[in-house]
Amino acid sequence: MSLKEKIIAGVLKQPFSLYxxxxxxxxxxVNMVVGSMYSLYKGWIHSDIETLNLLKESDWQKYFNENSIDKILAEHVWEHLTLEEGQLAFKHxxxxxxxxxxLRVAVPDGFNPSEEYINYxxxxxxxxxxxxxxxLYxxxxxxxxLESVGFTVKLLEYFDENGQFHKSPWNPEDGMIRRSADHDSRNAGGKLGYTSLIIDAYKS
Structure with missing residues (x-):
């Protein structure tokens, strides 16, 4: 996003999201980004805590009926919640x-073997x-x-407990995760400078 777009998004974030x-x-x-900050994706509804607090069911009820959303995208949002808060947000x-x-959710990866990454x-x-x-998930x-609230989980990108990186194909049109193996400039040249734990969680 250009500086101009960021400025526009910052000024208009709440009224634009509410609109x-x-x-x-x-x-x-109905595709929705939660915790969108300055992200702008065509064809997606953008929300932030000012308009939709993930923990308040009353906020969800304002805008949506149950069983009405096709996709939810969350890039680096859940690490700002406690485990209990995160589980409640998953339930909603x-x-x-x-x-x-x-739900496509991405967070920092607690099994990343890089000490520098973990400290960051x-x-x-x-x-x-x-x-x-x-x-740190x-x-x-x-x-x-995710499974405890009824989701079926598909792992897209993650490090395992042995520090081995795993990656499955995923389509950015179904939800762009910029901090990912193929879309973060810190991974230029094939070296994984910055990745996320990325999961698709399906309501079956």
Missing amino acids: QLTTYDPSKP CHTYLKQGGF VKPGGTGNGADDHKL NYQIMSRS
Whole structure:
């Protein structure tokens, strides 16, 4: 995103999000970004805590019927919630997704073998926003949390407990994760400078 786009998004973030949430056409696919910050994706409804607090069911009820959302995208949002808050937010996503719909969620990866990376993303770490991080997920913790509310989990990108990186094909049109193996400039030249734990969670 250009500087101009960021400035426009910053100024218009709340009213733009509110406009999208209250004027979308429910007869068309309903795709929503939560914690969108300055991301702008064509064909997606953008929301942030100012317009939709993931933890408040009353906020979900303002804009959506149960079983009405096709896709939910969340890039680096859940690490700002406690484990209990994250599970509640997952439950709300599950309730409002359609059958067959899915949540694509990405967070910093707690099994990344790089000490520098872990120090950057851990709660209280050196990275941007890490002072507000509450939890460092790995694929095991995230999978259990999602499955406990009824999701079926598909792992897209993650490090395992032995520090081995795993990657399955995924389509950015189904939800762009910029901090990922193929889309982060820090991974130029084939070296994994920065990746995320990325999971698709399906409502079956």
